[in-house]
């Protein structure tokens with residue numbers, strides 16, 4: 245077995261701030277990286293940001309920002325969030341970096357040399373949100389439900405159709421390529437259904453990496469972004485790291501991006517003469533209070549919010565304990581509160597405090613000598629070593645929540661052991677000192693084992709437990725495979741006793757959550773620059789003047805068939821009646837709109853939404869995630885310009 249381990253998270257889109265769903269994949273990656281390190285492997289963990297493409301370009305323009313500045317700002321938010329959540333990565337790749345674009349060009353050239361690229365023409369429906377072409381015959385994107393757009397363009401194609409057999413053979417020889425394996429079956433049937441060539445360049449936008457020799461073409465974002473996994477370890481420069489770490493051992497992804505990683509990605513790699521990754525580990529999705537997270541619902545739990553409410557171990561523990569990797573989960577602060585209060589504050593925090601306090605009180609803070617073991621002691625020791633084995637077996641097969649369960653069984657066992665032995669009743673009896681020493685040694689040694697096993701998952705609190713036990717070796721120098729009974733040194737001094745996992749007071753905590761929520765609905769804060777300073781994006785007055793906004797009166801409105809959100813609105817702007825498509829159908833009925841005086845942006849390029857032409861935009865504010873139209877109460881001349 246190789247002694248290196250390379251794992252990756254997806255590269256996150258920078259069109260929004262990091263939220264609990266993104267944090268989840270990063271938390272899993274951090275725990276696996278720490279575990280593998282504690283198994284003695286040389287680990288490289290990579291995360292990063294996916295910054296090109298139409299979706300990002302549009303998001304930047306909507307905020308009146310230049311795409312590069314925009315992505316600098318948002319990439320910095322991801323970097324900061326992971327740091328504050330105590331997630332350590334060795335590499336952070338941004339797809340706007342030079343090392344990345346060089347890697348994309350390099351892999352493209354290799355694939356082209358191997359005759360898997362040709363120039364053709366593509367027409368089809370495209371979902372800007374998912375940056376993916378959608379199947380024929382649908383009007384809304386099957387993945388995200390948003391309206392799709394029709395596009396025709398010249399395009400470079402990747403001969404994916406040539407990979408059907410190769411991929412099926414590869415899956416056959418690597419049945420656990422995709423984990424959990426139920427997801428593998430999904431992919432096998434998809435490929436068996438036939439593969440079409442894949443368009444990998446676009447001419448319809450410019451925010452991306454140009455195709456070498458044909459600079460009108462920009463690489464398709466997925467071709468671009470996937471290469472980040474290679475770029476981050478020195479692919480184009482042929483750095484030593486690349487040789488050492490590729491193929492990746494585990495690539496973590498969410499279930500929505502499985503096809504890109506389990507079909508296109510290995511095909512690109514094989515076409516370039518590179519090995520596919522060893523495993524793709526697919527995680528489920530988190531809802532919030534049972535609902536899908538979305539900007540329009542305003543229910544997104546951001547990483548920043550989590551960090552400001554609870555310590556990082558609480559977040560990590562909750563996310564990893566609550567569900568098995570692969571299943572969907574439901575996030576709620578009430579569940580988090582219950583989980584951390586019962587497991588971390590009560591079970592583990594109290595256990596640690598109890599054992600250390602008794603050592604302090606009965607043995608002046610020195611780890612006692614252990615005497616001749618009795619049956620109960622032997623059972624505890626036996627259970628500890630069985631727990632180490634089970635924990636490793638489960639963690640090695642990436643069943644982290646089961647591995648945690650194993651440790652909790654041990655915690656429950658040692659708690660019962662303490663209750664059964666009643667050490668507090670022996671404290672004042674000098675004839676029982678030996679027995680008391682043994683009981684406390686066994687308890688403290690079990691606590692040490694618990695702390696080392698849990699270190700990859702809750703590193704902050706477990707580091708503190710080990711320090712309090714008087715162990716100065718840094719957390720990452722402990723080796724889980726060598727973990728064995730008896731390492732705790734008798735006679736050594738314990739450290740200063742500290743509470744590690746304070747209990748969250750339910751009322752106080754839930755009212756802080758409420759408060760945080762209210763603040764989120766307050767006017768948007770100044771944007772953060774990449775260097776951490778706050779600055780509002782400033783534009784010149786001439787730039788503002790380019791936007792032509794006029795007063796209009798709604799003449800009529802009707803729903804667009806098959807769309808929940810869109811209304812087709814006719815607005816009289818004095819000189820003409822304009823047709824505008826507005827995403828307000830959930831908030832405004834077509835009957836209540838006629839007669840209203842509204843603000844209309846009148847110099848936008850015509851676009852088609854769900855096949856309906858739109859010549860402008862109704863100006864609206866967003867409140868609690870919902871649009872509220874700007875209207876006029878005073879009489880005002882139709883067509884008057886807003887400035």
Ligand code: MSP
Pocket residue numbers: 253254255256257264265266268269294469470471472496497498499500501528529530531537
């Ligand atoms: N940029 C692409 C990935 C390119 S990788 C070369 C992308 N980005 S994303 O920001 O939209 O999603 C990143 C990851 O976050 C995905 O794995 C996705 O599944 C995950 N999640 C986004 N929302 C999520 C939840 N609500 N719950 C769990 N994971 C979620 O896709």
